[in-house]
Amino acid sequence: MIRDITIGQYYPSDSILHRLDPRVKLIGTFLFIVSLFLFDSLYGYIAVAVFLVTIIKLSKVPFRFIAKGMKAIVVLMLFMAFFNLFFTPGNTIFQIWIIKITDNGLRQAIFMGIRLIFLILGSSLMTFTTTPNQLTDGLEKIMKPLNRIKVPVHEISMMMSIALRFIPILLEETDKIMKAQMARGADFESGGVLKRAKSLIPLLVPLFVSAFRRANDLAMAMEARCYRGGDGRTKMKPLRYQNRDYLAYTCVLAYFAIVIALGILENRLF
Amino acid sequence: MQIIFDKVNYIYSGGTAFARHAIKDISFSINKGEFIGLIGHTGSGKSTLIQHMNGLIKATNGHIYFNGQDIYEKNYDLRKLRSKVGLVFQYPEHQLFETTVFKDVVFGPTNLGLDKLECELRAYEALKMVGIGDDLLDASPFELSGGQKRRVAIAGVLAMKPEVLILDEPTAGLDPRGRDDILEKIAELHRDSGLTIILVTHSMEDIANYADRLFVMNRGELVMQDTAKVVFSHYKELEQMHLAAPQVTYVMNVLKDKGYRVNTDATTIDEAKEEILKLLQY
Ligand SMILES: Nc1ncnc2c1ncn2[C@@H]1O[C@H](COP(=O)(O)OP(=O)(O)O)[C@@H](O)[C@H]1O
Numbered sequence: 355m356i357r358d359i360t361i362g363q364y365y366p367s368d369s370i371l372h373r374l375d376p377r378v379k380l381i382g383t384f385l386f387i388v389s390l391f392l393f394d395s396l397y398g399y400i401a402v403a404v405f406l407v408t409i410i411k412l413s414k415v416p417f418r419f420i421a422k423g424m425k426a427i428v429v430l431m432l433f434m435a436f437f438n439l440f441f442t443p444g445n446t447i448f449q450i451w452i453i454k455i456t457d458n459g460l461r462q463a464i465f466m467g468i469r470l471i472f473l474i475l476g477s478s479l480m481t482f483t484t485t486p487n488q489l490t491d492g493l494e495k496i497m498k499p500l501n502r503i504k505v506p507v508h509e510i511s512m513m514m515s516i517a518l519r520f521i522p523i524l525l526e527e528t529d530k531i532m533k534a535q536m537a538r539g540a541d542f543e544s545g546g547v548l549k550r551a552k553s554l555i556p557l558l559v560p561l562f563v564s565a566f567r568r569a570n571d572l573a574m575a576m577e578a579r580c581y582r583g584g585d586g587r588t589k590m591k592p593l594r595y596q597n598r599d600y601l602a603y604t605c606v607l608a609y610f611a612i613v614i615a616l617g618i619l620e621n622r623l624f
Numbered sequence: 625m626q627i628i629f630d631k632v633n634y635i636y637s638g639g640t641a642f643a644r645h646a647i648k649d650i651s652f653s654i655n656k657g658e659f660i661g662l663i664g665h666t667g668s669g670k671s672t673l674i675q676h677m678n679g680l681i682k683a684t685n686g687h688i689y690f691n692g693q694d695i696y697e698k699n700y701d702l703r704k705l706r707s708k709v710g711l712v713f714q715y716p717e718h719q720l721f722e723t724t725v726f727k728d729v730v731f732g733p734t735n736l737g738l739d740k741l742e743c744e745l746r747a748y749e750a751l752k753m754v755g756i757g758d759d760l761l762d763a764s765p766f767e768l769s770g771g772q773k774r775r776v777a778i779a780g781v782l783a784m785k786p787e788v789l790i791l792d793e794p795t796a797g798l799d800p801r802g803r804d805d806i807l808e809k810i811a812e813l814h815r816d817s818g819l820t821i822i823l824v825t826h827s828m829e830d831i832a833n834y835a836d837r838l839f840v841m842n843r844g845e846l847v848m849q850d851t852a853k854v855v856f857s858h859y860k861e862l863e864q865m866h867l868a869a870p871q872v873t874y875v876m877n878v879l880k881d882k883g884y885r886v887n888t889d890a891t892t893i894d895e896a897k898e899e900i901l902k903l904l905q906y
């Protein structure tokens with residue numbers, strides 16, 4: 355039930371995208387998101403779509419899996435479309451009573467919707483192809499310079515990777531405790547708000563107890579292995595750029611340049 | 625026959641890249657009052673299988689009958705089934721949540737909608753059955769020892785007065801003393817209350833003394849269902865499934881290989897002792 359959310363999940367596979375250095379993917383995703391706001395012409399959308407489709411094909415993540423994740427944001431999209439459609443000023447093309455749809459509104463609704471889809475596709479593609487550990491590794495390395503201005507980069511990334519690691523564990527635990535209480539006749543589904551909130555106590559108490567127990571165990575295990583923060587700590591698999599990473603940077607930059615060029619051209623032309 | 629499985633399959637995360645066929649074409653029947661030992665290596669599908677018995681997991685396909693009724697029928701009352709088929713999960717102490725031991729055990733019967741007095745009576749009885757004394761009734765369940773916590777959790781299920789009691793590795797992580805205590809209590813319940821017991825374990829030693837029949841799971845399939853003697857005589861195959869027959873089976877087989885005329889059927893230390901003594905007398 356809880357497992358059906360695919361956004362932010364890792365999808366194991368052996369595509370070129372999976373093997374890229376996480377830094378490339380982080381920076382690439384960042385540039386991709388920025389690029390979405392640099393154009394406003396049909397050609398721009400086509401360029402982005404072509405780029406995205408290529409990347410999705412390269413990632414070997416089945417489209418069905420990606421689409422399943424998109425279901426979760428349908429509500430958000432409808433909400434946005436609604437506001438754009440009815441509250442954007444412009445030339446009226448359709449009117450009933452006080453509700454009117456303008457040409458700009460229609461345009462906004464469609465194009466903002468597409469942009470949002472692009473944005474979510476692009477960024478979830480990063481999480482599909484990168485394990486949480488790689489992600490935090492990449493972030494740590496990128497943010498390393500901030501160490502000089504006394505930002506505890508290592509600690510932040512360690513906390514992030516632990517938190518990410520705990521999410522599936524806690525989901526599993528929730529599932530297990532829920533079943534255990536259901537086996538004792540607990541009912542999580544029926545009843546009013548108050549009754550339902552009360553019925554969560556047998557779930558939440560053991561869940562918290564277990565989270566604290568696990569945190570405690572983990573701290574103990576880290577201590578036992580002499581963990582003492584980031585200073586002088588080396589990595590088993592240090593991040594090093596390979597040729598494919600430089601190639602990927604080149605592709606991303608080329609894409610970025612094309613989108614910017616399209617943006618400038620369109621200002622000139624129209 | 626109390627429980628019947630007819631070609632039951634279950635696939636986790638069906639239709640996705642993570643699909644996992646956890647149990648395959650499982651068929652068996654269990655009689656009222658039987659003591660079944662369910663054995664298998666870690667990941668062989670034991671826990672998945674038993675969660676079908678009280679309807680916590682719905683089979684991907686296949687049929688399950690309890691007391692002659694198909695539990696997947698439209699209007700079948702699953703909550704009632706769960707009160708009849710008590711399931712004690714692995715590490716059941718992780719489900720304790722109340723402020724006192726007694727209140728925690730009362731949780732189950734209260735969910736059945738019984739009146740307060742009856743609930744408390746049942747809780748008290750259940751705690752007695754598992755050997756928790758009066759002095760611990762008002763203790764916080766979180767202060768107890770591992771073995772005590774587990775017994776309280778088992779009492780939490782017993783208090784619902786199930787007809788079938790399923791225990792998923794009830795001795796995992798306990799010291800030998802705690803392990804023997806729990807097994808002894810379970811055997812006692814079986815003897816005195818006539819409960820049908822299904823005990824999941826991956827240790828043969830635990831089960832050889834108690835079970836009427838052993839079910840052996842391997843990679844999601846039910847590969848053997850027979851008495852301990854018959855199952856252990858296939859000890860070579862068991863090894864291939866990363867299971868081991870009890871030590872005495874090995875001792876008896878080695879004796880036989882050396883040319884002594886012993887009966888290799890012995891599954892418990894007592895039986896083996898008798899056999900060896902017989903050998904020495906003649
Ligand atoms: N909640 C779950 N989601 C996905 N796969 C699972 C889940 N629970 C168990 N499995 C898988 O199903 C198989 C059988 O597991 P399980 O029934 O727990 O075995 P056992 O209890 O014999 O150790 C294992 O391969 C396990 O990885």
Ligand SMILES: [Mg+2]
Nearest residue numbers: 670671714792
């Ligand atoms: Mg198990």
